[in-house]
Each structure stands twice: as structure tokens, then as C-alpha cells.
Amino acid sequence: MHALDILGDPVRRRIVELLADGERSAGEIGDVIQREFAISQPAVSQHLRVLRESGFATVRAEGTRRLYMVDPAPLQAADAWFDPFRRSGSRASTRWAQSSRADAAHVASPTRTRTSRRRMPRHPAIPRPTPARARPHTRNGKKRRPDMVDVNAQIDAVERGVETTDRDGEAVRVQRLVQEYRATLDDAWDAVTSADRIPRWFLPVSGDLRVGGRYQFEGNAGGEILECSPPVDGAAAYRATWEFGGGVTWVTVRVTETGPERTRVELEHVARVADVPDELWAQFGPAGTGIGWDSGFLGLALYLGSAVDGPTPEEGQAWMLSDEGKAFTRRSSEAWAAAHAADGADPEVAARAAAATAALYMGVAPHDMGEDATPTR
Numbered sequence: 131m132h133a134l135d136i137l138g139d140p141v142r143r144r145i146v147e148l149l150a151d152g153e154r155s156a157g158e159i160g161d162v163i164q165r166e167f168a169i170s171q172p173a174v175s176q177h178l179r180v181l182r183e184s185g186f187a188t189v190r191a192e193g194t195r196r197l198y199m200v201d202p203a204p205l206q207a208a209d210a211w212f213d214p215f216r217r218s219g220s221r222a223s224t225r226w227a228q229s230s231r232a233d234a235a236h237v238a239s240p241t242r243t244r245t246s247r248r249r250m251p252r253h254p255a256i257p258r259p260t261p262a263r264a265r266p267h268t269r270n271g272k273k274r275r276p277d278m279v280d281v282n283a284q285i286d287a288v289e290r291g292v293e294t295t296d297r298d299g300e301a302v303r304v305q306r307l308v309q310e311y312r313a314t315l316d317d318a319w320d321a322v323t324s325a326d327r328i329p330r331w332f333l334p335v336s337g338d339l340r341v342g343g344r345y346q347f348e349g350n351a352g353g354e355i356l357e358c359s360p361p362v363d364g365a366a367a368y369r370a371t372w373e374f375g376g377g378v379t380w381v382t383v384r385v386t387e388t389g390p391e392r393t394r395v396e397l398e399h400v401a402r403v404a405d406v407p408d409e410l411w412a413q414f415g416p417a418g419t420g421i422g423w424d425s426g427f428l429g430l431a432l433y434l435g436s437a438v439d440g441p442t443p444e445e446g447q448a449w450m451l452s453d454e455g456k457a458f459t460r461r462s463s464e465a466w467a468a469a470h471a472a473d474g475a476d477p478e479v480a481a482r483a484a485a486a487t488a489a490l491y492m493g494v495a496p497h498d499m500g501e502d503a504t505p506t507r
Contacts, residue, residue, distance in 0.1 A: 136184050136204070138409035141167055141177050146186060149200035156189075156196045209490070281454065284428050285461040292416045292466075292473040294403065301403040305416050305469075308396045309427050310388060311434050318393040319366045319385050321434060331433035332426055350374070353381075361385070377405060395430065397423060415475070415483030417466040421491055424462040456492050463488035 137143050141163060148154055148162060160174045178198065181187040185204045189196050291306040311318060321327050328335050337345035339355060346352035353371035360366055364387035372381045379401040386394045399419060403411075449455045467484035471477045 135407055135410060136180065136186060138407060138413045139177070141169065141174075142181055142186075143413075145177060145181060146200055146205075149187060149198055153197050153199045156198065159198060281458045281461060284431060285424070285458070285465055287431070288424065288427050288465075290420065290465055290469045292469040294473055297400070302400050303403055303406070303411070303416075305399040305420060305423070306396065307420075307423050307427055308394060309431065310392060310394045311431065312391055313393050313434050314391055315361050315364060315366065315385060315387040315393050318395060318434065319361055321430065322383055322385065322395065323368065327433075331429040345370070353378075356380075372399070379405075395427075397427075399423065411483075412475075412479055413483055414487045415466065415470045415480060417463045417470075417484045417487040420466040420469075421459055421462045421487065424465075425458075428458070450491065451493060459488050459491045463491075 137146065144163065144166065145159055148159060156175070156178065159178065160171050163169065163174045163177075164171065178187065178189075181198075182189055185201055187198050188201050189198050191197075287309055289306075289308040291304075293304045293306075295302060295304060313321075321331070323339070325335065325339065332347070333350055334348040335345055336348070337343060337352070339345050341355050341358050344352060344354050351372050351374040353373045355368065355370050357367070357369040359368070365385070367382060367384040369380065369382040372379045379399060382398040382400075384394075384396040384398070386396070388394050450459065463484035464481075466487075467477075467480040470480035470483065475483075
């Protein structure tokens with residue numbers, strides 16, 4: 131059983147929280163849990179047994195008492211589930227820290243568009259491994275000045291959706307993000323498929339990015355390119371598997387021309403319902419992956435608007451833990467809670483799931499978030 135399956139139960143999660151403060155006797159744990167959840171002592175004992183057998187807790191005898199202590203090792207597995215989204219977000223979202231404030235128009239409508247100094251084929255292709263730190267994108271030998279951006283404006287510029295539906299006879303959950311940019315179709319397509327340009331706003335990528343080939347984002351997910359339709363009649367798209375930690379989901383990116391130098395980028399992320407237990411989905415909801423995707427869209431908005439390369443992963447992690455980074459995480463989680471509720475989830479359940487996910491991204495426990503748990507608007 132996955133670590134997040136264990137923590138998906140609110141009683142077991144509360145027991146782990148109690149043990150985080152230090153060793154406790156079975157009686158002490160039972161008193162708190164029975165009072166807060168109105169369940170019997172045998173039921174509490176059953177939850178303690180699950181935690182022991184799954185490795186989350188250890189127990190020792192002291193006279194007639196049984197003393198429980200948390201074992202942090204399984205918690206690292208739960209934390210690792212969020213790592214790909216933190217890492218993809220930390221590099222992309224830190225572009226906000228490298229920019230100044232501005233109005234919403236700059237977020238969705240950079241003042242100009244550009245082409246890469248080295249144009250790549252219109253289908254994804256990687257002639258050589260991409261370096262971990264790309265050279266600054268320049269024009270006439272000079273770095274372009276970063277456009278300014280506002281966290282709230284960026285969050286508001288993205289349309290989000292969650293849908294539970296059936297595809298090919300299987301129940302799936304579909305997440306969608308859509309944002310419009312002031313860029314030509316060719317330029318936006320090149321930015322999301324070029325080996326030279328993807329690292330400038332997302333993550334270093336290696337592999338064989340063409341249909342049937344495999345790719346790997348540094349320290350993150352990899353997969354296989356399943357389909358690719360280069361720009362024709364104002365539209366282009368590609369589809370790939372998104373594989374991490376033994377799990378497989380599917381990502382489709384669509385790029386559509388909406389007007390002169392206006393392009394809409396849509397990302398669709400599909401996961402089988404059977405691969406994510408209902409209680410786990412109720413605990414973390416779509417924000418578990420959505421915050422990371424939001425960070426990627428922020429990176430693309432800033433890159434198309436300024437062509438400034440992103441920070442190192444270490445700088446990105448530092449920004450995510452700053453007040454500005456936490457504000458972005460909170461706003462993103464709240465937006466995904468709204469999308470979750472629109473798909474039929476109880477609004478309170480959706481809000482709790484979003485808060486729990488935001489807390490993990492920010493490195494705090496939900497009940498210790500304080501001001502971090504306060505809605506921003």
C-alpha cells in the first residue's frame with residue numbers, strides 16, 4: 131500500500147500528527163482520537179495496527195504501557211510523491227521573483243514576440259542533450275529586460291478545469307489549464323517543443339523528442355511521445371505519457387492561433403481513477419498536480435514575455451518558501467479547490483484538500499499554517 135493511501139485516512143493522519151510531538155502511550159492516543167472522532171477503542175487499536183504494519187509507527191513496551199513513536203521513513207515516500215511537481219514548479223515559478231510587478235495585461239499579453247536564434251524543426255526533436263543551465267536568450271547580443279508580472283494576475287489569467295469522466299471504457303480524471311499569450315503560433319509551438327527553449331522556462335530535458343521516442347526531464351518525470359501534429363491551419367498538438375515513480379498518466383498540449391500574434395496554450399492531464407484511491411483524491415485533490423502545472427504556465431508566461439532564463443533549482447526552492455512563493459501556492463491551491471468543487475466535490479472537502487496540498491508544497495503541517503492557511507482573497 132502506498133504511503134499516501136495510509137495517510138488518506140483522517141484518523142491515521144491525526145495519529146501521526148500526535149506522534150510528531152513525541153512518544154505517546156496507546157491510552158493517550160485513544161483518549162484524543164475517541165474524543166475527536168467518536169470511535170471506539172478497538173477501532174483506534176485497528177488504526178494503530180495499520181500504522182505499525184505499514185512502518186509509520188514503532189511501539190515498545192514499558193511495564194504495562196505500550197508507547198508509540200512515529201517513524202519518519204515512510205513519510206519521505208509520501209513527500210516524494212509531490213517532488214516532481216515541486217521541482218517543476220520551483221524552476222518555472224521563480225521567474226516571478228526575477229521580475230517586478232506589473233498589470234495583468236503583461237501576463238497574458240507580452241508586448242512582442244520573438245523567434246529563437248536557432249530554429250528547431252516543427253516537430254519535437256533533440257539533436258543533443260540539453261545542458262542543465264541554458265544560455266540567456268538574447269537579441270542583438272543583449273539580454274532582454276524582464277517584463278513585470280503579478281502573482282494574482284497570473285493566477286487569474288489561467289482557466290482551470292477538472293472533470294471525472296469515462297475514456298475508452300475506463301473512469302478517468304482530467305485536469306485542464308488554458309492560457310492565452312501574445313505570441314505567434316510558430317513561436318509558442320517552438321517554445322513548448324524545442325530542446326533549446328523548454329529548459330528556459332520549465333526544466334532541462336533529454337532524450338529523443340519525436341513520435342515513438344522517449345524523453346526525460348531532469349530530476350522529474352519522463353515518458354514516450356505518442357502523437358505529434360505540427361502547426362497546420364492554425365493549430366498544433368502533441369501527446370505523451372507522463373511517468374514518475376512507477377505511475378503512468380497522460381499529457382496533451384494543444385497550441386491554437388486565436389488572432390494576429392495571439393495563441394492559446396492548453397494542457398490536459400489525464401489519470402485513471404483506479405490509480406488514485408478515492409480517499410487519497412479527497413485528501414489532496416487536483417492541487418496535488420495542479421500547483422506544479424500552474425508554476426509551469428507562469429514560467430511560460432514570463433519566458434514568452436521576456437525571454438529570461440530561469441533560476442537554479444536551489445533558487446527556485448528558496449523562492450517557493452518565500453512569502454511571494456507561498457502566496458502563489460495559496461492562490462493556485464484555492465483556484466484548484468474551486469475547479470474541484472465545480473466537478474461535484476463538496477466545497478469544504480475541496481478546500482481542505484487544497485489547503486493540505488498547499489501545506490506540503492510550503493513545507494508546513496496544515497494545522498500549523500497560521501497565516502499561510504488564510505485565503506488570499
